[in-house]
Amino acid sequence: MILALSGTSNGRLAAQGFERLAARTGTDMDELIHHAEGRRVVFDDARHGPTPVGSSPEWSGKEAADRRYSPFTINVEHDKPWHTLTGRQHFYLDHDWMHEFGEALPVYRPPLDMGRLFGEPRIGPTGQREVVVRYLTPHSKWSIHSEYQDNLLMQTLSRGGPTIWMSVADAEAIEAADNDWVEAVNRNGVVAARLVVSHRMPTGTVYMHHAQERTIDVPKTETTGRRGGIHNSLTRLLVKPTHLIGGYAQFTYAFNYLGPTGNQRDEVTVVRKRTTEVRY
Amino acid sequence: MVQQRRDPARPGVPRTYEDQERWKGGWVRRPDGRLVPRAGGRIKRLATIFANPVMPSIQDYYEPWTYDYETLTNAPLGDDFPVASPRSALTGKPMRVSWSANWDDDLGGGPELASQDPIVRRLGDKVKLSFEETFMFYLPRICEHCLNPTCVAACPSGALYKRVEDGIVLVDQDRCRGWRMCVTACPYKKIYFNHRTGKAEKCTFCYPRVEVGMPTICSETCVGRLRYLGVVLYDADRVGEAAAVEDERDLYEAQLDVFLDPADPAVRAAARRDGVPDRWVESADRSPILALAKRFRVALPLHPEFRTMPMVWYVPPLSPVVDALTRTGHDGEEADHLFGAIDALRIPIEYLAELFTAGDTAPVDLVLRRLAAMRSYMRRINLGQERDESIAEAVGMTGAEIEDMYRLLALARYDERYVVPTAFGVDEADKGVIEEVGCSLDFDGGPGMGGMGDVPFGEASGRPDAATVETFHALRDRQTSEGGPEGSATDGRVNLLNWDGNGRPGGLFPPRRGGGTDDGGGRGADPGPPEGGRP
Ligand code: SF4
Ligand code: SF4
Numbered sequence: 100m101i102l103a104l105s106g107t108s109n110g111r112l113a114a115q116g117f118e119r120l121a122a123r124t125g126t127d128m129d130e131l132i133h134h135a136e137g138r139r140v141v142f143d144d145a146r147h148g149p150t151p152v153g154s155s156p157e158w159s160g161k162e163a164a165d166r167r168y169s170p171f172t173i174n175v176e177h178d179k180p181w182h183t184l185t186g187r188q189h190f191y192l193d194h195d196w197m198h199e200f201g202e203a204l205p206v207y208r209p210p211l212d213m214g215r216l217f218g219e220p221r222i223g224p225t226g227q228r229e230v231v232v233r234y235l236t237p238h239s240k241w242s243i244h245s246e247y248q249d250n251l252l253m254q255t256l257s258r259g260g261p262t263i264w265m266s267v268a269d270a271e272a273i274e275a276a277d278n279d280w281v282e283a284v285n286r287n288g289v290v291a292a293r294l295v296v297s298h299r300m301p302t303g304t305v306y307m308h309h310a311q312e313r314t315i316d317v318p319k320t321e322t323t324g325r326r327g328g329i330h331n332s333l334t335r336l337l338v339k340p341t342h343l344i345g346g347y348a349q350f351t352y353a354f355n356y357l358g359p360t361g362n363q364r365d366e367v368t369v370v371r372k373r374t375t376e377v378r379y
Numbered sequence: 380m381v382q383q384r385r386d387p388a389r390p391g392v393p394r395t396y397e398d399q400e401r402w403k404g405g406w407v408r409r410p411d412g413r414l415v416p417r418a419g420g421r422i423k424r425l426a427t428i429f430a431n432p433v434m435p436s437i438q439d440y441y442e443p444w445t446y447d448y449e450t451l452t453n454a455p456l457g458d459d460f461p462v463a464s465p466r467s468a469l470t471g472k473p474m475r476v477s478w479s480a481n482w483d484d485d486l487g488g489g490p491e492l493a494s495q496d497p498i499v500r501r502l503g504d505k506v507k508l509s510f511e512e513t514f515m516f517y518l519p520r521i522c523e524h525c526l527n528p529t530c531v532a533a534c535p536s537g538a539l540y541k542r543v544e545d546g547i548v549l550v551d552q553d554r555c556r557g558w559r560m561c562v563t564a565c566p567y568k569k570i571y572f573n574h575r576t577g578k579a580e581k582c583t584f585c586y587p588r589v590e591v592g593m594p595t596i597c598s599e600t601c602v603g604r605l606r607y608l609g610v611v612l613y614d615a616d617r618v619g620e621a622a623a624v625e626d627e628r629d630l631y632e633a634q635l636d637v638f639l640d641p642a643d644p645a646v647r648a649a650a651r652r653d654g655v656p657d658r659w660v661e662s663a664d665r666s667p668i669l670a671l672a673k674r675f676r677v678a679l680p681l682h683p684e685f686r687t688m689p690m691v692w693y694v695p696p697l698s699p700v701v702d703a704l705t706r707t708g709h710d711g712e713e714a715d716h717l718f719g720a721i722d723a724l725r726i727p728i729e730y731l732a733e734l735f736t737a738g739d740t741a742p743v744d745l746v747l748r749r750l751a752a753m754r755s756y757m758r759r760i761n762l763g764q765e766r767d768e769s770i771a772e773a774v775g776m777t778g779a780e781i782e783d784m785y786r787l788l789a790l791a792r793y794d795e796r797y798v799v800p801t802a803f804g805v806d807e808a809d810k811g812v813i814e815e816v817g818c819s820l821d822f823d824g825g826p827g828m829g830g831m832g833d834v835p836f837g838e839a840s841g842r843p844d845a846a847t848v849e850t851f852h853a854l855r856d857r858q859t860s861e862g863g864p865e866g867s868a869t870d871g872r873v874n875l876l877n878w879d880g881n882g883r884p885g886g887l888f889p890p891r892r893g894g895g896t897d898d899g900g901g902r903g904a905d906p907g908p909p910e911g912g913r914p
Contacts, residue, residue: 148599149793167790240485251445257484259444259465259476266510267489277488278477298493298508299486299515314451316476317462326459377475379464 102140106155107162110138116156126178134163184348194350200341211337213367217286220369222303224272229371232269232305234283236330236364239308249312260316261292261329263370264306270296273372280373282320282327283307285366287335289320291327291373305370307333318377334363393439396568397682398497403433404566405529405685406622414623414686416529418563433563441478443468486515498733505726514703514727516696518734519606521597522569522582523681523689524548526613526637527622530581533564538579544802546690547584555579566685590802604791609666609798610659611690612639612646622686628739630683635673637688641666662800667787668692675776675784677746679735694788695735695743697750699727712758714770717751748774753788756781 106113113135121128131154144150154161154173161172173179180186184193190205197203210233213219220231241257242248254260263281275281277296282289283305292307300306307330320327342360344350350357399405403418418433446463454461467474483492490508493499499506524541528548531539538554539561541547550561550570557577561570570581585595589608593599598606614637621633639646641663650660663669671678671694678692700720701711709716721728721744728747732740752774759767771778787795 148593151793164792165790254446255441255443255479256481258479258482258487264487270489277491295487296489296491297486298489298510298513301510314460314462315446316464318464319459326462379462 102142102145105152106135106157107152108138108140110135110153113138113153113155120156120179124177124179128177131161131173131177182349194344194347196341196344200339202341210365211362213285219285219367222367225369227371228273229369230269230272231367231369232265232303234285234333234366234368235304235306236309236334237306242310244310245312248308248310249315254315258293258295261290261311261327262295262308263290263292264295264297264300264308265370266300266302266304267296267298268302269300269305269370270294273370275372280318280377281370282322282373283333283368283370284322285333285368287366288328288332289322289325290330290332290368291318291320305368318379321373321375333368334366336363337365393435393568395495395497397566399566399685401433402435402566402568403563404568405564405682405687406527408623408625408686412623412625414527414619416533416564417566418533418560434559435562435568437469438478441480441482442474444474444476486513498730501733502726502729505729514699516698518681518693519597520567520569520681521691522548522565522584523567523687523691524582524584525690526615526618526634526688527686529564529566529685529687530561530570533560534558535560542586545586545589547586547589548581549583549586550579550581552576552578566682566687567689589799592799592801594797594799598797604796605694607667607671607787607796609668610663610800611666611668611672612641612650612655612660612663613637614639618688622688627684627686627737630686630688631680631736631739631742634680634683634688638669638673639663641669656800658800662798665795665798667796667798670783670787675749675780676742677749677784677788679742679746681735682737683735684737693735694750695731695746697747697754700724700747700751712754714752714755714773717755718748718773721747721751745774749776749784752776753781753785757785757789 102108104112106116114132117128117131117135121132135153135155138153140150140152151164152162154163156173158168158170159173160168160170161176162168171181174181181188183189192203194203214221222231222233224230238244239248241253247253248257258278263283265275265281270276273281275294275296277294279294280291281294282291284290290307292311309330311330313329317327319325339362345352352358393402396402396404399417405417406414407417408414444465445468447466448463450461451463465474465476466472482488486493493508499508524546525548526546528539528541531541531548533539534555535558536554536556538551538556540549540551542549555578557572557579559572559579561579562568562572570579572578573580585593585597588595594608598608617637621637622630624630624633641647641650641660647660651657668678672692677694679695680689680692682689697717700717703724704716704720705711709720711717725740728740728743729738731743732738736742752770756767756770756778759765759770766778768778771781776784786792
């Protein structure tokens with residue numbers, strides 16, 4: 100079904116799409132149309148092994164026997180305009196609100212001052228056995244959200260429960276070693292996890308990988324006595340006016356195409372070593 | 380600059396497995412030039428047969444665990460949602476997970492663990508374990524299907540054998556008496572002991588697939604498209620001599636010398652005389668392995684100094700060099716910059732050399748230069764500039780060769796990555812018999828692809844069944860047929876990893892309450908608590 104609906108596997112659709120695209124852009128798409136004709140990938144092909152697909156107007160990149168997919172190659176090689184106000188790739192965002200915020204061109208914005216704004220402590224050791232750190236929640240290399248990472252095999256291939264990655268210096272500051280239980284606490288919530296100490300982490304920043312399983316190996320916290328939360332227990336959505344620009348060229352909402360930036364990831368937390376016994 | 384390697388296929392491999400002073404794997408060359416297993420010759424092995432002193436313990440691997448999943452559904456109503464906490468798969472008791480199959484993945488554990496890496500120890504202070512100077516790469520490892528396997532030599536029961544027809548190294552489950560000499564002998568620690576069956580188990584190179592011309596599962600499913608499979612013809616009579624060359628740094632060249640050129644008419648004639656089918660010689664001629672190892676010389680053997688003549692070869696990563704360059708703001712695709720950086724970044728190159736060439740940095744240098752040259756050469760083409768032969772010449776290649784190498788490494792088309800001829804002695808007459816159907820670990824209760832048995836992973840496996848005997852056609856039909864897999868699911872369970880999307884095999888869905896024929900509840904589809912996992 101999906102194979103029939105996607106131009107990458109149903110060449111007739113791709114050819115039709117490219118014809119229409121060519122009519123709209125007035126540029127030469129013959130090569131793409133020609134390659135698409137006659138291509139048909141069915142479920143049976145996929146069952147026999149990995150099956151290459153072809154270029155399609157749903158995507159921006161070209162794909163063929165003599166090349167691998169790379170994004171925007173249709174735009175570059177066939178003069179298809181980018182989906183922007185000018186039809187080009189550009190850094191300049193000509194919108195009144197962007198001007199007002201001084202963000203019409205890319206600018207460096209330091210991380211939000213969570214201390215000033217929300218009363219969080221300052222980054223760095225506090226003198227107690229705790230450290231204030233930037234808290235990032237990246238996707239892991241093993242999974243899309245909770246998919247794959249929480250089954251028994253994958254748990255065995257990692258550390259068997261939720262973890263927070265921390266630099267060697269920060270771990271020293273809280274006198275915690277690799278695999279010690281820690282708690283991360285801020286105004287939004289509490290997370291209990293085991294520490295992964297690594298020289299791969301910069302001092303002052305910790306990771307807690309996205310969507311680790313909340314039903315596996317999450318103890319009650321020392322801080323509240325209640326069950327520890329997940330990575331998002333410490334974050335909260337923050338919206339600023341420029342996120343609300345809509346109906347204006349590339350700022351127009353489209354599904355899976357435009358959304359606010361992930362600035363709720365710009366967060367800080369206190370991390371301390373757990374001192375009492377772990378209870379579930 | 381620090382070189383760190385993470386070894387995601389270390390799963391189940393004891394810590395510091397490369398330290399043969401400790402683990403006694405592989406061969407040593409005696410002063411008279413003869414090779415003996417490091418764990419000792421026949422007499423020593425017989426003397427220690429009942430208490431093999433260098434057997435890794437379960438703690439050297441890791442203590443397997445599961446979770447009390449039952450709590451999730453049975454816990455009484457409370458203020459907090461229930462969680463499944465870890466239970467030892469050995470004792471069933473609550474446990475604190477403190478080591479796993481891949482504990483130090485992605486440099487987890489920091490300098491404390493990284494400094495235990497045998498290669499880091501060998502390179503000493505030069506390796507700095509700090510954030511600014513860290514990089515890493517992954518090294519997937521399987522059994523090397525060695526030309527001179529110590530595992531085979533060490534087995535007192537003759538249960539381990541290397542198949543003459545395709546070189547796959549297997550354990551005969553009927554002959555294995557559980558002496559475990561092979562576990563010690565394999566320097567790559569790629570033989571595992573199954574405590575439930577009392578037999579040794581290892582990678583089978585997916586031989587039932589390979590026999591019908593299909594790639595191994597690990598190759599076919601590699602999303603990086605970076606695994607290659609092909610035939611390499613070699614001179615079996617010269618293996619012993621090559622594995623015994625005096626200087627361990629000569630082992631790489633010596634092994635390359637044993638590989639035969641299938642285009643050579645003398646080799647073709649000899650192959651025909653020895654009954655090697657023509658399609659195997661033709662396959663060997665198109666072999667991506669031979670191309671990467673010998674023609675382009677960009678693939679290197681892993682730890683040749685173990686003297687087993689390993690046959691899984693690696694293209695070392697250029698990324699440490701490119702990363703370091705781009706970090707300092709340089710163009711990581713410009714040939715001169717890259718060549719300069721390869722000269723400057725000695726530590727990662729020494730580390731790679733310890734992995735692939737017994738410490739000799741020259742072959743690693745050459746590989747990295749060739750990869751660097753490929754980047755620069757191909758970029759010019761991509762940008763519509765003229766081809767620059769001088770880039771290719773600088774690394775002793777021609778532009779056409781670089782383009783061939785690019786095709787193999789970067790386009791990496793399916794039929795060029797895997798050039799697997801159908802089984803020897805089977806196809807011609809279509810009357811041969813294939814020993815076994817399906818995954819060879821797939822016996823009753825075994826850990827194979829058909830199910831996990833009662834408890835996850837190897838220690839769960841039961842007694843092996845006699846192998847099913849089917850003909851080549853039957854197997855091929857099964858592997859490629861339209862029909863559903865009815866009857867192939869073991870014990871009413873179905874492993875979704877193994878399901879080909881056909882039909883609705885029994886065990887796919889859990890049984891209806893109060894009846895139904897399949898009793899479901901298997902691993903794979905339903906992670907219910909295994910027997911050993913209850914407190
Ligand atoms: S890598 Fe494989 S073939 Fe080589 S010694 Fe070990 S088990 Fe045997
Ligand atoms: S699938 Fe391929 S790219 Fe992924 S870990 Fe395995 S070998 Fe590496």
